[in-house]
Amino acid sequence: MCNISLTLIPPFDLRVTALHQTYSQSRFGADGYLDGAYVRALEINSQPLLAVVHATGTTDMPFLSLEITGEGVLPSIRQSVAESMTRMLSLDLDLRPFYTKVRGDSLLHQVTQSFYGLHPPQTASVFEAIVMAIIGQQISGAVARALRIRTAQALGIPLVVDGGTLHTFPNAVAFMNAGHDGLRTLGFSNRKTEYILDIAARAADGQFEFDDFARLSNTEVTARLTQIRGVGTWTAQWVMLRALGRTDQFPAGDLALQRVISQHYFDERPVDQAEAAAFAHERWGKYAGLATTYLFAYIRTLRMRKAG
């Protein structure tokens, strides 16, 4: 199987980007960072496969190559896998204007140095982003991570890698087959179970295609997504950040973001959603979504420091 080379805009650090996707684990559901490679279990045209991305060179001048493994993988899908990886690793995104913008920012300048070359990783589908966001609603990061892993392991298609296993993100039919009881057993609340089953039905109905969202403005996407039960502004913004690459989105309703803003820019004085939104857009402008990614990278290091 020959490799495909992927073009990108530097700086790009594969390790930092992949570990952001895996919550610093070697394996997290469908994503892995193994032996220096980003590994992702994908289902393309009902075909389970592994996409493996290797990097050589430096962060400022990296070279990426894509390898595809799986049984009976037809050469004809190689191009779609390459496009998925390009999108999921935000390879076409230029970080430099953002770095320039935050040069004078007391917190973000430091964070962008620590995570230099972090491109905001994306989900494989809009459906995946919606479900992942709903899982994360209200509950702590630890609970959300446990639930996400449990869900992938129970409902995704297993693919063996390096003696371990990665699972594809469960498709809509897998959620529907699990049904109400199956999802409750995994630890979803009654409400979230209902939301996700409805969303799975919509996904199976073809309502979450990338192409349909691509031509919609942020406002239009928000309007469309928040019509769905279980999806509020916060969730819609996360979907835009995680699946649609809208790097201007700032989920100001997010408690963790409000806290970090309060601590670093308001001398611990609590800020509410409106204040956080006004601050973020005034300070980071159209890069507020990139600021979100980096702030969460930073927030996660705080938690790990606490735990470890």
Place this chain on the structure above:
DNA sequence: AGCCAGGCTCTCG
């Protein structure tokens, strides 16, 4: 033990 987590919906003044 009890309270809070990377929200959202529904209900009730």
Place this chain on the structure above:
DNA sequence: CGAGAGCATGGC
């Protein structure tokens, strides 16, 4: 309209 209850479960 705004305020408040309830939700699942892991960690402190």
